[in-house]
C-alpha cells in the first residue's frame with residue numbers, strides 16, 4: 420500500500436521542532452548553563468549597558484578575565500604597538516604546535532637525525548609543509564621580537580615604571596635567540612654541523628673558562644651525538660619552559676605597570 424508522505428512530514432517536522440525547542444529551554448534552564456553564562460555575560464539578555472555590567476562581562480568570563488577590565492583608548496590602536504608583542508607570542512604558539520608535530524618523526528642521534536628529516540619531508544603527509552612552517556616561524560619570531568623591542572624603545576617604554584619589564588624582555592630576546600641557535604643544529608646537515616662548530620669554537624674563547632664552556636656545550640671534546648642530544652633537550656624542553664615562565668611574568672607586568680605606555 421502506498422503511503423502519502425505529505426501526511427507524515429508535517430507532524431514529524433512539528434514534533435522535531437517541538438523537541439528542539441524543549442531541548443533548548445531545558446539546556447538554558449540548567450545549572451551548567453547559568454553558571455557559564457553568568458550575570459553580565461554578553462550572552463545574557465536583559466542587562467543594562469552600564470559600566471558596572473560591562474566590568475562583569477570581563478570579570479565573569481574565563482577567557483575575558485585575562486584582559487584588563489578597562490584599556491586606554493590609544494592602547495587598542497594597532498598603529499601604536501603594531502601588535503609586534505602579540506605577533507611574537509602567536510609565533511611562539513605556532514612553533515610549539517608545529518614543533519610537537521616534528522617530534523613525532525625525529526630522533527636526536529647522529530645516525531638517525533638527518534634521515535628522519537629527509538623521511539619527514541618526502542614521506543610524511545604535510546611533513547614538508549609543517550617543517551617549513553616551523554622554520555619560517557622561527558625566522559619571523561626573531562624578527563618580530565627585535566622589532567617589538569625597537570617599538571618599545573621608540574616609545575620610551577623602557578623608562579620607569581616599565582624598566583623591570585624591559586629587563587624581562589631582554590631575557591626573552593636572549594631565549595628566542597638561543598631557541599633559534601639550538602634548533603639550527605637539529606637537521607644534522609653540513610650547514611648545521613659547521614655553524615655549530617664555528618659557534619662553539621667562538622664560545623671556547625671565553626676568558627678563563629673557555630675550554631669548560633665549550634665542553635659543556637658540546638657534551639664532549641668535539642661535536643657529535645652527545646651534542647645533538649644536549650641541544651635537542653635544550654631546544655624542545657628547557658628553553659621553551661623557561662620562555663613560558665618569563666612570558667607569563669612579562670604579560671603580568673604589562674598589566675601591573677598600568678597597561679601599555681603612551682600615547683606619545
Ligand code: HEM
Pocket residue numbers: 500502503504505507508564565567568571574576577581584585586587588589591592595666669673678679680681
Ligand atoms: C618572546 C618575546 C616577547 C614577547 C612574546 C613579548 C610580548 C609582549 C606583549 C604582547 C606586549 C604588549 C604590547 C605589545 O604587543 O607591544 C609587550 C609589551 C612590552 N614588552 Fe614585550 N615581548 C617580548 C620581548 C620583549 C623584548 C625583547 C623587550 C625589550 C627588550 C620587551 C619589552 C616590553 C616592554 C617594555 C613592554 C611594555 C610596552 C609598553 O608599555 O608600551 N619585550 N610584550
